[in-house]
Amino acid sequence: MARKSFGRVPAIALAVTAALGCGDGVSPELGSFDASLQLWQDAGPADYRYTFQRLCFCIDIRAVEIEVRAGAIVSVTVIETNEQLAASEFSRFETVEGLFAVVRDAMERPAEVLEVTYHPTLGYPTEINVDYSLNIADEEQRILASGLVELQ
Numbered sequence: 001m002a003r004k005s006f007g008r009v010p011a012i013a014l015a016v017t018a019a020l021g022c023g024d025g026v027s028p029e030l031g032s033f034d035a036s037l038q039l040w041q042d043a044g045p046a047d048y049r050y051t052f053q054r055l056c057f058c059i060d061i062r063a064v065e066i067e068v069r070a071g072a073i074v075s076v077t078v079i080e081t082n083e084q085l086a087a088s089e090f091s092r093f094e095t096v097e098g099l100f101a102v103v104r105d106a107m108e109r110p111a112e113v114l115e116v117t118y119h120p121t122l123g124y125p126t127e128i129n130v131d132y133s134l135n136i137a138d139e140e141q142r143i144l145a146s147g148l149v150e151l152q
């Protein structure tokens with residue numbers, strides 16, 4: 001798995017890298033956002049289930065199992081209790097495409113700290129650490145994604 005740390009990347013550096021078509025500015029041997037996204041688009045299943053957990057200073061940090069069909073979340077189950085969450089709560093969670101959107105947003109703002117680990121064969125982000133401002137307490141977040149399986 002490739003881990004990228006952007007540290008304190010000035011906005012202009014990210015803008016220049018994107019304009020030049022160099023992906024996220026990380027050397028090819030470590031992988032990149034663009035290469036990982038392409039890998040997911042080429043190899044990722046349309047229907048899948050995976051474990052998701054958002055660790056932050058926020059309301060709900062329980063690990064859940066998310067089921068995605070044709071790009072949309074169709075069920076979210078709290079792993080610890082087996083509780084099925086209502087569809088009205090699905091917007092708090094991410095599809096794999098949503099995980100890539102979190103990373104892209106952090107690159108574009110840019111975040112002061114962005115570390116991403118990608119799955120080696122499917123390309124999806126398995127760990128995202130984002131801190132938009134080192135001077136603000138409790139706005140950072142860590143997202144974990146694992147155990148993705150294709151559904152029939």
